[in-house]
Amino acid sequence: MKHFRLAPLAFALIALVSLDASAQDLNATKATASQSNEAIRVLLITSGCCHDYDFQTKKLQLAFEKHGVPVQWTVVNEGGNGTEAQIDFYKDASWAKNFDVCIHNECFANTTDPAYIRSITQPHYDGLNAVVIHCAMHTYRGAEIDNWRQLLGVTSRRHDHRSAYSVKVTKKDHPIMETFPDGHTIEDDELYIIEKVWPHTTVLATSKSEKTGKDHPVIWTNQYGKARVFGTTYGHSNSTFDDPQFMDLVVRGTTWAAAKR
Numbered sequence: 001m002k003h004f005r006l007a008p009l010a011f012a013l014i015a016l017v018s019l020d021a022s023a024q025d026l027n028a029t030k031a032t033a034s035q036s037n038e039a040i041r042v043l044l045i046t047s048g049c050c051h052d053y054d055f056q057t058k059k060l061q062l063a064f065e066k067h068g069v070p071v072q073w074t075v076v077n078e079g080g081n082g083t084e085a086q087i088d089f090y091k092d093a094s095w096a097k098n099f100d101v102c103i104h105n106e107c108f109a110n111t112t113d114p115a116y117i118r119s120i121t122q123p124h125y126d127g128l129n130a131v132v133i134h135c136a137m138h139t140y141r142g143a144e145i146d147n148w149r150q151l152l153g154v155t156s157r158r159h160d161h162r163s164a165y166s167v168k169v170t171k172k173d174h175p176i177m178e179t180f181p182d183g184h185t186i187e188d189d190e191l192y193i194i195e196k197v198w199p200h201t202t203v204l205a206t207s208k209s210e211k212t213g214k215d216h217p218v219i220w221t222n223q224y225g226k227a228r229v230f231g232t233t234y235g236h237s238n239s240t241f242d243d244p245q246f247m248d249l250v251v252r253g254t255t256w257a258a259a260k261r
C-alpha cells in the first residue's frame with residue numbers, strides 16, 4: 001500500500017523533470033531561431049589593383065539577399081586601384097570590433113610593411129572570422145613575414161592564364177560544398193598556383209593547370225588562431241560574380257565562417 005502511494009508521486013516528479021527539459025529544448029530552439037534571423041555583421045575590404053570591385057560588391061550583396069541571408073554591410077573601398085597602399089581603416093586599433101566576419105576581396109601585392117600586416121592579421125588571430133577571395137591571396141605577397149599567408153591558409157605568388165577551369169570537389173560532405181556541383185566549370189578565371197598549403201587548411205576543391213596538369217586547391221577552409229577562414233582563388237572576372245554556383249558558394253562559405261551555419 002505504501003509503495004502504491006509513492007508511485008504516483010514518483011511519476012509526477014518524472015513528468016515535472018521532463019516538462020522542464022522540454023521547456024529548455026524550446027528555449028534553445030528559440031535562441032537558435034533568433035540567432036539565425038540576426039544579420040551577419042560583414043566587413044568587406046575591397047580595393048586595389050586589377051578588378052571591378054564596385055561590380056563585385058553589388059553582386060555579393062545581391063547574392064546574400066537572394067539566399068535570404070540577412071547581412072549588415074560595412075564596405076571599405078580605400079587605397080585606390082594600384083598594387084600598393086596602406087588603408088586608413090586599419091589605423092584604428094579596434095577596427096575589427098563589432099564584426100562577425102571580414103571578407104577580404106582586395107589586391108595590394110606590393111605592400112610589405114610587417115607592422116601594417118600584423119595590425120590586420122592579429123585581430124583575425126584573436127577571433128575575427130575571414131573570407132578570402134581571389135587577389136587577397138596575392139596581397140602582401142612580397143612580405144617577409146608569413147602572418148597573412150597563415151591567415152589565408154595557402155601560399156600563392158602567381159597564376160596561370162585566364163581560361164575555363166573545371167572544379168573537382170574533394171570534400172563533398174563539407175557543409176559549404178553540399179550544393180556545389182562536382183565538375184562545375186568557372187568559365188573565365190585565373191588558376192592560382194598554390195605553392196604551399198598550411199597545416200590547418202582543409203582543401204574542399206581543386207582545379208587542374210592546363211600547363212602542368214597539376215591540381216591546385218581553389219576552395220578551402222582554414223583555422224587561424226580563433227578565426228574560421230573560408231577561401232577561394234576564383235573571382236577574377238565579372239562573369240564569375242555572375243555565376244550563381246560561385247555566388248552560392250561564397251554565401252555558404254561566409255555563413256560558415258561567420259559560424260551561422
Ligand SMILES: [Zn+2]
Nearest residue numbers: 050135190236
Ligand atoms: Zn585577378
